[in-house]
Amino acid sequence: MTPTRIDFFLPGPTWVREDVLQAMTGPMMGHRSAGFKDLYASLVPRLQQVFRTEGDVLVATGSATLVMESAIVSTVAADILNLTCGAFSERWHTVCRNLGKDADRIEVPWGRAVDPELVRQALRRKRYEAVTMAHSETSTGVLNPIRELAEVIREESDALVLVDTVSSLAGARVEADDWGLDVVLASTQKAMAVPPGLTLFSLSQRAAKQAAGIAKRGFYTDFLRYRDNHLKSSTVTTPALSVFYALDRQLDVILEEGLETRWERHAALQAMTAKWSTAQGFEFASQKGFRSPTVSCLRPPATVKPADLVTGLAERGLVVGSGYGAWKPETFRIGHMGEVRGCDLEHLFGTISGILDVG
Numbered sequence: 078m079t080p081t082r083i084d085f086f087l088p089g090p091t092w093v094r095e096d097v098l099q100a101m102t103g104p105m106m107g108h109r110s111a112g113f114k115d116l117y118a119s120l121v122p123r124l125q126q127v128f129r130t131e132g133d134v135l136v137a138t139g140s141a142t143l144v145m146e147s148a149i150v151s152t153v154a155a156d157i158l159n160l161t162c163g164a165f166s167e168r169w170h171t172v173c174r175n176l177g178k179d180a181d182r183i184e185v186p187w188g189r190a191v192d193p194e195l196v197r198q199a200l201r202r203k204r205y206e207a208v209t210m211a212h213s214e215t216s217t218g219v220l221n222p223i224r225e226l227a228e229v230i231r232e233e234s235d236a237l238v239l240v241d242t243v244s245s246l247a248g249a250r251v252e253a254d255d256w257g258l259d260v261v262l263a264s265t266q267k268a269m270a271v272p273p274g275l276t277l278f279s280l281s282q283r284a285a286k287q288a289a290g291i292a293k294r295g296f297y298t299d300f301l302r303y304r305d306n307h308l309k310s311s312t313v314t315t316p317a318l319s320v321f322y323a324l325d326r327q328l329d330v331i332l333e334e335g336l337e338t339r340w341e342r343h344a345a346l347q348a349m350t351a352k353w354s355t356a357q358g359f360e361f362a363s364q365k366g367f368r369s370p371t372v373s374c375l376r377p378p379a380t381v382k383p384a385d386l387v388t389g390l391a392e393r394g395l396v397v398g399s400g401y402g403a404w405k406p407e408t409f410r411i412g413h414m415g416e417v418r419g420c421d422l423e424h425l426f427g428t429i430s431g432i433l434d435v436g
């Protein structure tokens with residue numbers, strides 16, 4: 078395939094290859110048909126490689142928030158601890174509160190990563206059924222130390238570890254089995270570089286067992302219903318079939334590149350961004366040592382308005398993300414994930430430098 082220059086750097090949805098888009102034109106078929114079951118069954122071993130698990134990896138039709146909500150409905154009766162450090166980790170807390178759970182939270186300031194020792198102290202004070210967290214916090218560009226957080230949770234409690242890897246899966250190391258993660262979830266439109274519409278999630282046996290003790294798990298939110306259908310290579314409801322076709326093609330692309338090579342490419346993109354932004358006088362909004370390899374949240378000098386930069390780039394055919402929520406006026410975000418390569422970023426950086434020189 079002729080490489081196309083990528084000019085789309087949103088932190089999701091991300092740029093999708095032409096052959097993956099073309100795959101979506103595959104024929105309709107019934108989701109209880111043998112053809113669909115074959116397709117579903119062929120995805121599972123490849124998804125297990127991406128999640129680094131020998132356990133179940135399931136596919137839900139819906140965005141990640143559906144599976145966040147499903148995880149809470151299915152596995153938590155009352156007491157849950159939310160680790161928050163930005164808009165998406167806060168979403169877990171909102172979901173829990175809206176469902177009427179007794180949700181406590183450890184809130185660290187935006188831009189900082191969650192300290193595992195804070196979690197240890199909280200777990201010594203109270204028993205929780207689950208702890209939630211975001212791996213790559215897309216609103217701030219922080220990469221939380223999931224391995225260390227999960228280790229502390231396992232040492233101190235029997236709480237399930239529920240992890241949002243929406244903007245890290247296939248772009249940063251995620252080890253569902255080795256790190257002892259019970260639910261790992263990611264929608265398809267970020268570092269997986271598949272169009273939006275599906276969410277992939279792993280479900281540990283511990284999580285399935287805890288779900289079996291929850292009386293009311295809803296219907297679309299019932300993890301055990303997903304698991305029972307999954308065991309028959311089927312889905313709970315009518316799946317977004319076209320996105321399944323895209324996922325099928327893109328999983329081959331990801332595994333042909335190699336997962337570790339893909340993680341290294343993303344780390345190199347982050348390093349390029351760091352070098353360029355330092356030279357430019359732009360500050361990272363995320364804590365040093367905890368920067369996401371897939372998304373950089375940058376704070377330009379006071380003389381540069383992020384909104385003007387985002388607009389100036391759009392006028393030149395380049396798309397980056399604006400800042401998120403309260404950080405919108407002072408930051409902007411570059412999604413360097415999915416299929417983005419160094420040459421794409423060089424073009425972006427050259428264009429930004431050009432805009433600043435003229436300004």
Ligand SMILES: Cc1ncc(COP(=O)(O)O)c(C=O)c1O
Pocket residue numbers: 089140141142143165211213214215216241242243244264
């Ligand atoms: C880290 C993170 N979690 C959750 C979400 C919500 O995902 P979705 O829009 O697929 O529900 C996003 C979306 O940007 C995200 O970046």
